[in-house]
Amino acid sequence: MDLITVWFVLLAVLWTGYLVLEGFDFGVGMLLPVLEGKGSEVERDDKRRTMLTTIGPHWDGNEVWLLTAGGATFAAFPHWYATMFSGMYLALLLLLVTLILRNMGLEYRHKRTDRLWVRRWDLAIVGGSFIAPFLVGVALTNLVAGLPMTEHTMGTTKYTEFDGSLLSLLTPVALLGGLTVTVLCLAHGAHFLALKTTGEIREQARRIATTAGLVSAVLAVTLFVSLGMQRGTPAAWVVMAVAAVALLAAIAANAKGAEGRAFIGTSATIGLTVVSYFLMLSPNAINGRGDSADLTLAAAASSPMTLTIMTWAAAVFTPIMIGYTLWSYWIFRRRLSVEHLPQRHAVKADVKADAEAEAGAQASAEAH
Amino acid sequence: MDVLDLARWQFAITTVYHFFFVPVTIGLSAIVAWYHSRWIRTRNEDHLRMAKFLGKLFTINFALGLVTGIVQEFQFGMNWSTYSRFVGDIFGAPLALEALLAFFLESTFLGLWIFGWGRIPERLHAATMWIVHIGTLLSAYFILAANSFMQHPVGYRINPVTGRAEMADFWAVLTNPVQLVAFPHVITACYLVGGALVMAVGLHKLRQGTAKGGPSADRRMYRHAARLGAVVVLVAGMGVAISGDLQGKVMTEVQPMKMAAAEALYDTPPAGECAPFSVLTIAGLGGENPKHVIEIPCLLSFLGTGSFDGQVRGIADLEAEYRESFGDGELTQADTYVPPIAMTYWNFRLMMATGFFAMAVGAWVLWATRKDRIPMQRWVFGLIVLTPIATVLGHSFGWIFTEVGRQPWVVFGEMATHTAVSPSVGTADVWTSMLVFTALYGGLAVVEVRLLLDYIRRGAEPFEAPRLVEDDQPLEFSY
Numbered sequence: 001m002d003l004i005t006v007w008f009v010l011l012a013v014l015w016t017g018y019l020v021l022e023g024f025d026f027g028v029g030m031l032l033p034v035l036e037g038k039g040s041e042v043e044r045d046d047k048r049r050t051m052l053t054t055i056g057p058h059w060d061g062n063e064v065w066l067l068t069a070g071g072a073t074f075a076a077f078p079h080w081y082a083t084m085f086s087g088m089y090l091a092l093l094l095l096l097v098t099l100i101l102r103n104m105g106l107e108y109r110h111k112r113t114d115r116l117w118v119r120r121w122d123l124a125i126v127g128g129s130f131i132a133p134f135l136v137g138v139a140l141t142n143l144v145a146g147l148p149m150t151e152h153t154m155g156t157t158k159y160t161e162f163d164g165s166l167l168s169l170l171t172p173v174a175l176l177g178g179l180t181v182t183v184l185c186l187a188h189g190a191h192f193l194a195l196k197t198t199g200e201i202r203e204q205a206r207r208i209a210t211t212a213g214l215v216s217a218v219l220a221v222t223l224f225v226s227l228g229m230q231r232g233t234p235a236a237w238v239v240m241a242v243a244a245v246a247l248l249a250a251i252a253a254n255a256k257g258a259e260g261r262a263f264i265g266t267s268a269t270i271g272l273t274v275v276s277y278f279l280m281l282s283p284n285a286i287n288g289r290g291d292s293a294d295l296t297l298a299a300a301a302s303s304p305m306t307l308t309i310m311t312w313a314a315a316v317f318t319p320i321m322i323g324y325t326l327w328s329y330w331i332f333r334r335r336l337s338v339e340h341l342p343q344r345h346a347v348k349a350d351v352k353a354d355a356e357a358e359a360g361a362q363a364s365a366e367a368h
Numbered sequence: 369m370d371v372l373d374l375a376r377w378q379f380a381i382t383t384v385y386h387f388f389f390v391p392v393t394i395g396l397s398a399i400v401a402w403y404h405s406r407w408i409r410t411r412n413e414d415h416l417r418m419a420k421f422l423g424k425l426f427t428i429n430f431a432l433g434l435v436t437g438i439v440q441e442f443q444f445g446m447n448w449s450t451y452s453r454f455v456g457d458i459f460g461a462p463l464a465l466e467a468l469l470a471f472f473l474e475s476t477f478l479g480l481w482i483f484g485w486g487r488i489p490e491r492l493h494a495a496t497m498w499i500v501h502i503g504t505l506l507s508a509y510f511i512l513a514a515n516s517f518m519q520h521p522v523g524y525r526i527n528p529v530t531g532r533a534e535m536a537d538f539w540a541v542l543t544n545p546v547q548l549v550a551f552p553h554v555i556t557a558c559y560l561v562g563g564a565l566v567m568a569v570g571l572h573k574l575r576q577g578t579a580k581g582g583p584s585a586d587r588r589m590y591r592h593a594a595r596l597g598a599v600v601v602l603v604a605g606m607g608v609a610i611s612g613d614l615q616g617k618v619m620t621e622v623q624p625m626k627m628a629a630a631e632a633l634y635d636t637p638p639a640g641e642c643a644p645f646s647v648l649t650i651a652g653l654g655g656e657n658p659k660h661v662i663e664i665p666c667l668l669s670f671l672g673t674g675s676f677d678g679q680v681r682g683i684a685d686l687e688a689e690y691r692e693s694f695g696d697g698e699l700t701q702a703d704t705y706v707p708p709i710a711m712t713y714w715n716f717r718l719m720m721a722t723g724f725f726a727m728a729v730g731a732w733v734l735w736a737t738r739k740d741r742i743p744m745q746r747w748v749f750g751l752i753v754l755t756p757i758a759t760v761l762g763h764s765f766g767w768i769f770t771e772v773g774r775q776p777w778v779v780f781g782e783m784a785t786h787t788a789v790s791p792s793v794g795t796a797d798v799w800t801s802m803l804v805f806t807a808l809y810g811g812l813a814v815v816e817v818r819l820l821l822d823y824i825r826r827g828a829e830p831f832e833a834p835r836l837v838e839d840d841q842p843l844e845f846s847y
Binding site for chain 1: 431483488
């Protein structure tokens with residue numbers, strides 16, 4: 001295998017890692033308003049906190065897969081990085097804003113207990129968890145389906161520059177790709193919650209996973225067929241078929257209560273979908289739309305020396321990184337329920353009332 | 369404004385803003401880790417309480433450093449695609465390595481530290497914060513190596529076939545002479561920020577506790593923090609000064625124009641004469657009859673070369689030379705090879721002033737808190753607010769000096785900034801993103817500072833003996 005192929009494969013690995021891992025924490029974010037149930041405000045907030053705690057130690061590390069995919073694209077295929085990121089400018093801006101607000105929500109939500117604060121950050125978390133996977137799905141599907149591009153030269157290398165607008169990213173198949181990734185993440189997140197919680201959340205998660213799984217199966221098959229008709233290769237068709245089978249197996253496993261197998265099933269579906277995308281891209285980094293020029297991997301790639309250095313670095317440090325990531329998942333392997341929250345507190349109406357109550361309590365304590 | 373100006377403004381805004389949080393992250397993680405380890409060694413309850421208290425401030429700050437860092441990873445491609453194409457072969461590698469080696473380490477081990485109370489054996493738990501700190505240092509190393517390449521490109525060649533810069537020697541990129549002095553300078557300045565913050569918070573809580581008659585145990589704890597912070601400020605401050613001095617010499621060698629601009633030195637002094645350093649200038653930075661208020665003879669020669677009679681070249685000379693060597697290249701031609709002088713001149717001085725100011729405050733705090741003294745004067749509160757802010761702004765001044773002083777280059781001698789911008793991104797696009805980022809960052813700053821003040825007001829939680837949580841017991845920490 002030549003180094004360009006090695007890095008193409010490694011990028012597929014990074015995108016798989018990103019979507020499988022952040023996929024479930026996106027799913028958990030989407031499920032907050034669904035699985036909080038119908039109890040009192042305190043009960044609902046406790047459930048949200050429990051769900052968020054299952055992803056608490058992990059979501060940030062999960063997101064680093066995206067940053068690494070971005071950095072690795074820059075290092076291994078500078079023209080790919082340059083064309084894709086400048087071409088999808090406004091879409092990427094929206095993704096960045098969404099991720100910023102969602103991350104801030106995850107970090108700051110629990111830092112205060114007044115209602116407005118919690119509500120606002122919840123909105124950022126839930127909204128971001130829907131929008132971000134949608135945008136990622138749209139972006140990746142566009143690379144495969146094809147972007148309008150024109151050819152330029154630097155020295156004697158030919159590279160392509162995006163020449164469309166935001167609207168040219170919003171084709172039906174790209175939107176379908178975004179929707180499929182979103183619902184797939186939803187099902188995947190439900191499997192994760194069923195695996196990581198006990199009690200009511202677990203029961204409800206399994207129920208919603210079946211519905212989400214079936215919807216995502218319909219969407220995924222439609223996506224596979226429409227992308228396949230356009231760009232399919234025999235290998236890609238086979239991988240898409242296996243992806244569909246894995247999804248059906250996941251749905252069946254969930255119905256039987258085999259939570260671990262269900263989670264592995266949706267992980268496999270996501271991973272195989274990425275593989276099929278990359279198969280439909282190869283030998284290009286970005287497919288050209290219609291008569292547009294393609295950006296080939298060969299034209300986009302870095303020099304053999306850079307690729308060699310990066311390959312060694314990846315070979316040494318990726319296993320270490322995967323090692324401590326697994327260790328962290330092992331440390332936090334326990335199932336959680338609302339009973340495990342250290343303090344169960346009411347979401348307070350506002351800070352002022354809170355401060356007054358505190359002052360009152362202090363005054364009465366002093367009076368004693 | 370055209371796309372180039374807008375893209376430069378956006379890069380400046382997002383990067384300066386990102387770098388408000390970076391030094392706090394680097395500096396504070398070390399102090400939190402130190403307190404955590406100290407607790408395990410000494411079993412002094414104060415140390416565990418401080419580790420947890422400062423840990424909370426750390427996570428509030430880290431959140432913003434993290435989210436603004438995501439933008440950094442992508443905006444080279446978004447706004448500077450021609451630059452990315454031209455130097456991606458060299459510049460991309462440190463960025464990718466930063467993500468693979470540093471970001472994973474920081475995020476995973478910070479998750480372990482935050483959620484690890486009661487779940488990880490205590491020595492290992494304290495080690496997780498040290499690992500976070502190592503992650504921040506690795507991250508700084510790689511990104512500074514990337515920046516040093518822009519200041520002084522080494523370890524590359526221009527491939528005549530592809531027209532791009534290509535990696536020739538990665539080790540040379542990582543051990544760039546600029547990098548070897550920039551890294552210690554930036555890192556010691558980060559410890560300066562961490563120290564100033566802990567000193568200010570400690571002193572504030574100490575004064576508050578004294579005024580309100582808080583528990584004497586708390587006062588002991590905050591006094592310790594204030595003094596520890598002051599010591600860190602002094603030691604780090606000396607490191608900043610020494611590394612900055614070394615940096616000046618490397619800069620005179622590899623970027624003489626920046627050094628000349630730092631002093632607004634237009635004409636090379638005649639042979640045998642040295643170059644002076646002006647502490648303040650009230651007029652004439654444009655080159656006509658400058659009015660230097662205080663001028664120290666030969667100091668610029670010393671700063672730049674290490675000897676009082678060393679030669680420092682002037683702007684006019686260098687400009688003529690650069691025009692000659694670079695004026696015809698497609699990527700290297702520029703209207704002028706002189707950076708904006710006033711920006712460079714003043715930021716250089718402001719940077720140094722903030723550092724010396726913080727060190728003076730650090731020394732004063734040690735003096736004012738000697739034995740059991742507590743400085744209760746009202747004006748001290750001003751110092752408490754000002755000092756940490758000054759140290760953070762010191763980083764901004766330093767970076768603005770470094771980056772503005774590099775102009776008109778994006779990569780010195782190889783690529784002028786105006787050739788680096790994305791051709792496929794329009795003015796409306798960059799206006800949109802710049803306004804969105806500015807508004808979002810502004811809003812988040814307000815939220816962050818309020819939250820930080822809120823947590824400082826609450827102070828450290830009472831001591832609670834740590835315990836390992838059994839499987840069905842409630843957690844020590846959750847969202």
